[in-house]
Amino acid sequence: MSRAVAPAADPVPPNVVPRAVLAARTGVAVVFALNGLAVASWFARVPAVRDALGLTAGRLGLLLLAMSVGAILAMPTAGLVAQRLGTARTVVGATLLVAVGLTVVGVSAEVAGSFVGVAVGLAALGYGSGTCDVAMNIEGAAVERRLHRTIMPRFHAAWSLGSVAGAGLGAAAARLDVPIAVNLAVLAAVVLAGTLAGARVFLPSAETTGGTEAAARRGGLIAAWREPRTLLVGLLVLVMAFAEGSANDWLAVAFIDGYGVSEAAGAAAFGVFVVGMTLGRTLGTVALDRWGRVRVLTATILLAVVGSGLAVLANSGPVAVVGVAMWGIGASLGFPVGMSAAADEEDRAPARVSVVAVIGYTAFLGGPPLLGLLGDRVGTLHALLVVPLLLVPTLALVPVLRPPAGRDEGAPKTADRPAAD
Numbered sequence: 042m043s044r045a046v047a048p049a050a051d052p053v054p055p056n057v058v059p060r061a062v063l064a065a066r067t068g069v070a071v072v073f074a075l076n077g078l079a080v081a082s083w084f085a086r087v088p089a090v091r092d093a094l095g096l097t098a099g100r101l102g103l104l105l106l107a108m109s110v111g112a113i114l115a116m117p118t119a120g121l122v123a124q125r126l127g128t129a130r131t132v133v134g135a136t137l138l139v140a141v142g143l144t145v146v147g148v149s150a151e152v153a154g155s156f157v158g159v160a161v162g163l164a165a166l167g168y169g170s171g172t173c174d175v176a177m178n179i180e181g182a183a184v185e186r187r188l189h190r191t192i193m194p195r196f197h198a199a200w201s202l203g204s205v206a207g208a209g210l211g212a213a214a215a216r217l218d219v220p221i222a223v224n225l226a227v228l229a230a231v232v233l234a235g236t237l238a239g240a241r242v243f244l245p246s247a248e249t250t251g252g253t254e255a256a257a258r259r260g261g262l263i264a265a266w267r268e269p270r271t272l273l274v275g276l277l278v279l280v281m282a283f284a285e286g287s288a289n290d291w292l293a294v295a296f297i298d299g300y301g302v303s304e305a306a307g308a309a310a311f312g313v314f315v316v317g318m319t320l321g322r323t324l325g326t327v328a329l330d331r332w333g334r335v336r337v338l339t340a341t342i343l344l345a346v347v348g349s350g351l352a353v354l355a356n357s358g359p360v361a362v363v364g365v366a367m368w369g370i371g372a373s374l375g376f377p378v379g380m381s382a383a384a385d386e387e388d389r390a391p392a393r394v395s396v397v398a399v400i401g402y403t404a405f406l407g408g409p410p411l412l413g414l415l416g417d418r419v420g421t422l423h424a425l426l427v428v429p430l431l432l433v434p435t436l437a438l439v440p441v442l443r444p445p446a447g448r449d450e451g452a453p454k455t456a457d458r459p460a461a462d
Contacts (some may be wrong), residue, residue: 062187064242069181070199071239072132076173077203078210079139079232082225083108083146083166085211089221090150090159100156107160109406111167112174116402119175120395121262127246128183131176136236138169140229147225175398179391180243182384187244191329197377198322201315265392270441274382274393275400277438281375282404284345284428288314288368291412291421292352299422300358310365317369325374334378334442342432342439345371349428368428376401382442 091101115135123131142165149158181196207228214224265271292314293307302310321341328337348367355361383397384390416424 058188061242061244062184065180065184065244066188066192068239068242069177069184069196072136072173072177072236073181073196073199074203074206075136075232075235075239076139076170076177077200078207079136079143079166079228080170081204081207082211082228083143083163085208086147086215086221086224089215090146093150093221094154094156094159096156104156104160104163107163108167108170111164111169112171112402113167113399113406115168115171116175116395116399117262118395119172119398120179120391120393122172123176123179124391127243128176128180129240129243129246132173132180132240132243133237135169135173135176136233138165139173140169140233142166142169143225143229143232144222147220147222151220151222171398171402175391175394178380178398179384179394182381182390182394183244183387185381186387191326191381193381194322194325194329194374194377197373198319201319201322205315205319262392262395265389265396268393271383271393271396272400273438273441274379275397277435277441278376278379278397278401279404280431280435280438281342281372281379282401283408284349284368284372284432285318285376286405286408287412287425287428288365288372290408291416291425292365295353295422295425296358296361299353299420300361302358306358310362313362313365314369317366318373321370321373322377329374329378334382334444335439338374338378338439338442339436341371341374342436343371344368346429346432347371349425349432353422353425378442382444385444 087101087105090096090104094100094104096104119131119135126134142162145162145165146159147162149155149162177196178193181193185192210228211224288311293311295307296302296310297307325337325341344367348364348369348371351364352361352368353364355364379397379401380394383393386393412421412424412427415427
């Protein structure tokens with residue numbers, strides 16, 4: 042198989058950032074945040090849906106699987122859809138499906154009392170969210186290249202902030218006894234309207250997805266699955282997604298069971314992790330531009346190893362919380378930097394991002410039951426030791442994040458160009 046062609050030259054000198062690129066940067070951040078808002082809005086109302094349908098824990102677990110299956114089904118072809126339709130139209134179409142899914146979930150749970158209806162709505166929500174995830178990462182990588190500095194982690198930080206907002210709004214709706222159908226339908230409308238506005242200022246599709254039949258052939262999905270670098274980047278993203286997802290799913294429960302804290306304290310421990318993730322993604326861009334992907338990811342993964350180990354083995358709640366903060370910061374950059382690495386060469390970005398997303402998202406599908414089964418044997422807290430044990434060998438994969446020949450690993454120094462903000 043021939044080597045990938047060198048990426049096209051940047052359309053503007055490094056010291057000039059067109060207004061269209063700055064507008065696209067804002068649009069991508071908005072889309073990321075709203076996608077996080079949509080997903081978290083559903084998760085915030087899971088207890089209410091469980092009560093409305095009278096579900097056992099096993100039936101609820103089966104229901105939750107519908108969303109994951111929808112997302113996994115979407116990702117193999119999402120890159121090709123974005124390549125054919127453009128990222129803007131793909132994001133809008135996918136978000137329309139997200140909005141329909143949220144509405145169907147709310148109506149099916151509260152009005153119809155239908156398990157099957159909720160499952161169908163969740164599958165639509167997962168499919169739309171997964172497709173949007175791939176397309177917005179492709180667009181984000183294109184904007185990042187034209188800004189001449191690292192910004193992808195900040196887009197993922199926007200997703201985290203959107204999810205925090207969704208969780209807060211969902212909690213408020215539950216406390217005020219807002220009907221599930223009304224809550225999810227209103228949020229669906231807000232997410233769709235905001236995404237339409239954000240996608241309007243995306244870069245032209247010909248710039249972000251190659252735009253030609255030749256580029257589509259070079260960036261074919263089957264070819265991407267045969268590329269060693271793409272598969273290794275996907276494997277790294279899988280482990281980093283597991284390190285993140287395991288905390289999302291189990292950290293609060295692990296602190297309650299392992300340290301004997303209250304439910305509120307367990308939730309607070311998880312909040313520390315989310316804050317660490319958000320800070321790492323917001324501030325980590327400066328480190329990436331200064332020292333490059335390999336050195337920064339090596340340092341942050343080591344931080345996650347120490348932090349996750351400390352969170353489990355500290356035998357002290359306050360010390361364990363310090364470990365949780367280190368874990369959150371250390372795990373924050375792997376997923377977004379992996380997406381940037383998959384999109385290093387623009388004409389192949391759609392297919393490669395799809396492949397990396399599929400591999401990475403299997404962690405969210407398989408991680409929860411794996412840790413649950415292990416937790417039955419060794420306890421929920423000690424089951425989390427799987428995280429540092431997986432992260433240590435992953436250090437050997439970090440060099441694959443180095444950009445292909447012809448691209449600098451770090452962005453130009455800030456002093457060489459006017460600030461984009």
